[in-house]
Amino acid sequence: MKLDEFDFDLPESLIAQTPLSDRSGSRLLALDKTDGSIEDRHFTDITDYLEAGDTLVLNDTRVLPARLYGVKAKTGAKIEMLMLKPIENGYEVLIKPAKRVKPGTEIVFGEGLLRAVCTDVFDEGIRHVELIYDGVLETVLDALGEMPLPPYIKETLDDKERYQTVYAKNSGSAAAPTAGLHFTEALLEEIEAEGINIATITLHVGLGTFRPVSADDIEDHKMHSEFYIMNEETADLLNKTRESGKKIISVGTTSTRTLETIMRDHGVFTAASGFTDIFIYPGFDYRAIDALITNFHLPKSSLMMLVSAFSGRDMIMGAYRHAVEAEYRFFSFGDAMIIYEGDK
Incomplete structure (x- = not known):
């Protein structure tokens, strides 16, 4: 399939720049993949599409304040570094401008609170670095780092926790699993009170999720790897859900990939x-x-392809046209959609 088949026109005014004051106050587009029918709802109506015995799967990853600004130790040249994932003896990072960072280059952050020494060079700005610091890395990043908001968000985020889900637990992501941003603790309690199971997995979101697709033939696109965990309790619950004939509802593309x-x-x-x-x-x-359950994704992105695989490209493109016409809010801080299978 061609990359252009996943393109659509989106007015810039529909790109949500800030989160709503009420997490669950967003709109919900409900797409029935049996016939393509669409309902315009509110996110708090999500329970209308869940039944007792179903299992909702959440990604409990926690976003690191992973965007850092520093200087080269020798020249003072400014460097931006995005932490992607831990590797053996270091970290994989995305560097801008990458041409300035070669093996042996040392970058200094926060007047030496953190130092990064480049150990290996890869394409597309990827570098491997050794990190030098005292204490706990998460504490150092909290002091120095910014939340790694996507480039289409121009506004400053006043509260870092608004780029975390309320159930975020395991630190390690370079971006939020944004479908989960709509849930409040009260809504999750309501879901459980209706007999719906809640399970968690962990996938640390990295470059694989938000890297643009550039290959004209999408089959030529190569995903970067991301670390995941499923524990025994979740596995047992999901198997029991499937055996009992109930539904498994994935919250977000990251949960789905896991x-x-x-x-x-x-x-x-x-x-x-x-x-x-x-x-x-x-x-x-x-x-x-x-x-x-998912958000509205960027044109030509791997996430558009994932949702198109679930319900069919034509159906998704039709739903997106409807969302634009109905002025839904798009991307990370935008509205949500649920793709489900109604009664046949």
Whole structure:
């Protein structure tokens, strides 16, 4: 398939720049993938699409304040560094401007509170670095780093916690699993009170999720790997949900990629951890999920391809046209949609 098949026109005015004061106050576009019908709802109506015994799967990753601004130790040249993921003896990072950073280059942050020494060079601005600091890395990043908001967000985020889900727990992401930003603690309690199970997985969001697709033939696109974990409790619950004939509802594309990776590799849900570079696009055989809660994604992105694989490209493009006409808010701080299978 061609990259242009996943393009659409979006007025800049529909790109949400700030989060709503009420997390669950966003709108919800409900897409029935059996017939393509659409309902315009509010996110608090999400329980209308869930039933007792179903299981909602959340990604409990926590975003690091992973964007850092420093200088080269020798020249004082300004450098921006985005932390992506830990590697053996260091960290994988994205550097701007990358041409200034070669093996042996030392970058200083916060007058020496953190130092990064480049150990290896890769394409597209990727570098491996050794980090030098005292104490706990998360504490150092809290003092020095900014939340790594996407480049289309021009406004300053006053409260760092608004780029975290209310259930964020395990630190390690370079971006938020934004479908989860709509949930409040009260809404999650309401969901559980209706007999709906809540399970968690962890996928640390990195370059694989938000890297643009540049290949004209999408099959040529290569996803970067991201680290995931599923524990035994979640695996058992998901297997029981499937055995009882109830639905598994994935919250976000990151949860989806984790669930489908485990089902692809093991055939059943099982406790597992590792790195996934799964690339989901039309033609993919979904085996793990029955419904998907997600945000509205960038044109030509791998996330557009993932949702198109779930309900069909034409249906998704029609839903996006409707969302534009109805002036839904788009991207990270925007509104939500649920793609589900209604009664046949």
